[in-house]
Every structure is written in structure tokens, then in C-alpha cells.
Amino acid sequence: MIRKISILNEKGDLLDFSDREKFLLYDVSGLGVEFDNKVDIFNASVLMNSQNLKLGQLKAKLLVGQNSVNGYEIFSEMFRFLNSPPYTVIYETDTGVFYRDCVLNKLTKSDMKKGRVFIEDIIFDFLTPFYKEISETYKPNSDTEGDGKIYAGDSKPRNLIANPNFLNNMESWDNTSDPEGTYQLQAPASDKPNSNILKLTSSNNKLSSFINAWGLKVRKGDRLSFRVDIKTDNNPDYDRPVIRVGYGTGEKNYKYSDFGITASSSGFKTATISFVVPEDGVFQLYLINQNWSTLSAMSTYFREPMLTRGDVSDMPSDFYSGKPSNNYYAYPFVYESDYNGKSGVFQIENNSVYIGSAKGSPVEITVHGPCTNPYWEILDGSKVLQSDGYNVDVPDGYKLVVSSIVQNQRMKLIAPDGTISDVYQQQDLSRSNLIAIPEGYVTLAFHNVGDVSFVYREEYITV
Structure with a gap:
């Protein structure tokens, strides 16, 4: 179900296609995907020769001037808006907000219909897949500026989850179970004697869950890492x-199978x-325990949920218990490791479809001077997959902008x-040229740089 479609022009003007007094789109099509497949046939077998993505089109009926007596003036507003191409379609659904660049292919103009409205055909040709823009920044900090914090009594990352051991009758956790769902706190197992176990049970076609919404504020670009022990009872809904x-208006689901848990898994697995x-x-x-199976009851077990800022490699192997608080000492310096993209190294999760x-998402990189001969690499572990760099001085106040869009x-x-x-x-010819962010997990590392910012497009052929 479409929630909302709007469009931006080159000047930044916004046209809302759900405005019932001006412009309303309906009978929308073309949001899927189509390929041109060329094959070679050998007897009863088929060999794929090539596959090319076809130019997508957004096709719809456009209702102009509903609930208004100024239909002609409203249509003129539409033409003034279209006078500044190209455009960006903004597509809002229950799964998020997505963008797609386009140009106009067709807009009919007929006589005003009964009711003083126009009903027209409109078509846009897409120039890109759907995408979200994800940005990161890096700014080196000396050890003499800022107001650094070291948590009292421990140098390990502090768990940001409130009440991770499910104590005090589930304090800081809210039960959102269905009416037939149940939960049970079980005694700790011998391998982790200080950690209670939360057992969630739900009936067929029901969902049981607990929410921990303690008011932790996060910022765009923060990297968070989460760990929890999960167990099932031979669960067919893996x-x-x-x-x-x-976070904010967005959310993301993770499944049993994302953590390597299958229908036959029975012991705790650290996800x-x-x-x-x-x-x-x-x-x-x-x-969450979501029972979509034919079983009358089904359970999932959780133990020691842990959330830290930073990459998963920064997460301690042993558990640091306690509730979030302002229990820290303040010192007049900043550890660079407290910043996202520490030392100019970013761990990226690209979920493009x-x-x-x-085979990769375009990225725009901005390097601020002063620096000399900056370069950057995409790595899978220690293997360099791609790299780019420039034999150039970037003076103070200047910036180098490199885009593969x-x-x-x-x-x-x-x-x-x-x-x-x-x-x-001045491009360094020993490197692989403009980079694209591959799908999955990779590392983007910057060298010979000061301040850096970059934006990459997580792209989706269809959403």
C-alpha cells in the first residue's frame, strides 16, 4: 500500500502528490523491476547470455484541482514546477523513505472534466534505482581538546541496555505480548550464573515481545553494535x-536465520x-517471539542483551552489567577512539538490493584541506578490493570532491x-579508480587526510 509519493525539482521545490486540493496520483504502476534477458537455447537447456535492467517508468493517473475552484491555476503551478528538471521521486512506505531520480516522459492536458477537475496521464522515466543516502564523517581530535569521559571503575565499553539481566520484575522492559502470549523468567544456566533467561511464548499466528525504550538518544551516523544470546525449542519459524x-521513525528486523539459527538449533547462540x-x-x-507456524505454542529464549557504541569488534567478550547512568569521570581530553570512524576507518554495512x-553503490567523498596526496581503500578484512587517490595538495580552506554517482x-x-x-x-593511476561500496560488510579506510565526509547510496532495484 502506498503511503505517500512526492517529487522534488532541481530548485528544491516539493510537489506533494497526496494533496487532495491540488494533485493526487492514483492507479500508480512501474515501481517494480523488469529485465531484458538474452538467452541461448541448446536443445532442452537454456544458457543465460546477458541480462540488462530495463528503464523503469512511474505511470499514474493525475487528478488536478479536486476540492478546488482554481483548477487552471493549479495546473499552471504544475508546469512551473516541471520547468526545473531533473526530478527526484520521494516514495514513503511502511518500510521507510526512498528516493529515485527521474525525468518527465509524458503529461497529458485535456479539457476540464465535470467537477472542475483535470484527469491526466503522467509518466516519469527513472534514471536511478531507489536509494537512501547514508552519510559519515571523520574529524581528527588532539588529546588536548574537549571533555572526555572515562566510566568509573572500568575501561571496557558500557552496556547501554537498561536492565540487561532482567532483574526486579523486568524493570525498564515493557511487555507487548498478544492476549494469549506469556513470558517467564528462568533461573540462570551454569555457564552464565548471573544472567536470568527471558522465555517468550506465543500461540499460533500471534506475536509476543518486550520493548526496552529507556530514552537513549542516538545521532545519524552513530555506529551501534548489539549482542544477545538466543535459543529456540526446535522452532520451525527460524x-x-x-x-x-x-531509531527515530525507522526500524529494522533481524531474523533467526540472520544469526545462523535453524529449525534444529536448541542451545544458546550468541547473535x-x-x-x-x-x-x-x-x-x-x-x-520478539512471532509464531507463524501451525504449532499451538512456540517459544524463544533471550539472555544478556548488550548494546555499545562502535563496531562489533569493540564489544567486550565478557559481560559488563549495570544500567545506563551518568556515572563517569570527566577529563580535559578526548580519546579519538570515542568517535565514529576512528582514525578515518569506517565499518560499512551496505544492504543494497x-x-x-x-555490484556496488556510488559514493561521494569530500576531503577537507590541509592535506597532501589523499587516498582511500575499500577492504574485505586485509584484502584491498578497490582504491582511489590523487597526487594533489589540498590547501587549508579547500576541499577535494570525488563522486562516482x-x-x-x-x-x-x-x-x-x-x-x-x-x-x-592528478588521479593516482596505480589505484583502481572511482570506488563503489560493495554489498554486505566492508571497511572504508582513508589515508593522508584531515577532515573527511562521505555520502553513499544504499540502492534498491525495487522496494
Whole structure:
């Protein structure tokens, strides 16, 4: 079900296609995907020769001037808006907000219909997949600035989860079970004698869950890592959500199968996830037991939920208990490791959906001077997958902008007064050229840089 479609033009003007007094789209199609497959047939067998993604189109009926007496003036507003191409479609659904660049293909203009409205055909040609823009920054800090914090009594990361051991009758946890769902606190197992076990049970086609919504504020670009022990009772629903993380208006589900848990799993398995927060907001965590099987009752067990800021590699192997608090000492310095992208190294989770049509997401990188001969690499472990760099001085106040976005590929040095110089001839030819962020988990590392910011597009052929 479409929640909302709107469109931006090059000037940044917004046209809302759900405005019932002006413009309303209906009978929308073309939001899926279509390929041109070329095959070779050998007797009863078929060999794939090539597969090309077809140009997508958004096709719809456009109702202009409903509930208004100014239909002609409203249509003129539409033409003024379209006079500044290209455009970006903004598609809002229950799964999030997605963008897609496009140009106009067709807009009919007929006589005004009864009721003083226009009913027209409108078609846009898509130029990109759907995408979300995800940004990161790195700013080196000296040891003499800021107001650093060291938590009292321990140098390990502090668990941000309130009441991770399920104590005091589930304090800080709220039960959102269905009417037939139940929960039970079980005594600790011998391997972790200080950690109670939460057992969630739900009936057929029901969902039971607990939410920990204690008001932890997170910022766009923060990397969070989460760990919890999970166990099932020979659960046939191993491809159903068991963890949901929420931040601002967005959320993401993680399934048993994401953690390597199958229908035959019976012992506790430590499940770990790491992700970048896409928007400012308040963090929420859900532990879920969703029974979509034919069983009358089904259970999931949880133990020691742990959340820290930073990459999963920064997470301690042993548990640090306690509730979030302001129990820290303040010192007049900043540890650089407290910053996302510490030392200019970023762990990236790219969840693009290409269905075989591409192998990476475009990225725009901005390096601020002063620096000399900056370069960057995409790594899988210690293996360099891609790299790019420039044999150039970037003076103080200047910035080097390098973009692999197809519609806006550029290699520019921009002066403080806005003067632009092409630096493609200064590209380091020993490297692999413009980079794209592969799907999955990779590392993006910057070298010979000061301040850095970058934006990459997590792309989706269809959503």
C-alpha cells in the first residue's frame, strides 16, 4: 500500500502528490523491476547470455484541482514546477523513505472534466534505482581538546541496555505480548550464573515481545553494535524476526536465520549485529517471539542483551552489567577512539538490493584541506578490493570532491571562493579508480587526510 509519493525539482521545490486540493496520483504502476534477458537455447537447456535492467517508468493517473475552484491555476503551478528538471521521486512506505531520480516522459492536458477537475496521464522515466543516502564523517581530535569521559571503575565499553539481566520484575522492559502470549523468567544456566533467561511464548499466528525504550538518544551516523544470546525449542519459524531495533521513525528486523539459527538449533547462540543509525532519534529495542507456524505454542529464549557504541569488534567478550547512568569521570581530553570512524576507518554495512544488476553503490567523498596526496581503500578484512587517490595538495580552506554517482561523476578541487578545478589528471593511476561500496560488510579506510565526509547510496532495484 502506498503511503505517500512526492517529487522534488532541481530548485528544491516539493510537489506533494497526496494533496487532495491540488494533485493526487492514483492507479500508480512501474515501481517494480523488469529485465531484458538474452538467452541461448541448446536443445532442452537454456544458457543465460546477458541480462540488462530495463528503464523503469512511474505511470499514474493525475487528478488536478479536486476540492478546488482554481483548477487552471493549479495546473499552471504544475508546469512551473516541471520547468526545473531533473526530478527526484520521494516514495514513503511502511518500510521507510526512498528516493529515485527521474525525468518527465509524458503529461497529458485535456479539457476540464465535470467537477472542475483535470484527469491526466503522467509518466516519469527513472534514471536511478531507489536509494537512501547514508552519510559519515571523520574529524581528527588532539588529546588536548574537549571533555572526555572515562566510566568509573572500568575501561571496557558500557552496556547501554537498561536492565540487561532482567532483574526486579523486568524493570525498564515493557511487555507487548498478544492476549494469549506469556513470558517467564528462568533461573540462570551454569555457564552464565548471573544472567536470568527471558522465555517468550506465543500461540499460533500471534506475536509476543518486550520493548526496552529507556530514552537513549542516538545521532545519524552513530555506529551501534548489539549482542544477545538466543535459543529456540526446535522452532520451525527460524526465518521470522526475533530482534527489532528502532531509531527515530525507522526500524529494522533481524531474523533467526540472520544469526545462523535453524529449525534444529536448541542451545544458546550468541547473535551479534552492527549498524549505522540513519537518522537522529530515540533508540528502542524489541525482543520478539512471532509464531507463524501451525504449532499451538512456540517459544524463544533471550539472555544478556548488550548494546555499545562502535563496531562489533569493540564489544567486550565478557559481560559488563549495570544500567545506563551518568556515572563517569570527566577529563580535559578526548580519546579519538570515542568517535565514529576512528582514525578515518569506517565499518560499512551496505544492504543494497541489486538482484544481479550491479555490484556496488556510488559514493561521494569530500576531503577537507590541509592535506597532501589523499587516498582511500575499500577492504574485505586485509584484502584491498578497490582504491582511489590523487597526487594533489589540498590547501587549508579547500576541499577535494570525488563522486562516482553516474549522474554527477566528478573529481574537483574547490577553493574557498568557489572556484573549481578539475583534478582527474592528478588521479593516482596505480589505484583502481572511482570506488563503489560493495554489498554486505566492508571497511572504508582513508589515508593522508584531515577532515573527511562521505555520502553513499544504499540502492534498491525495487522496494
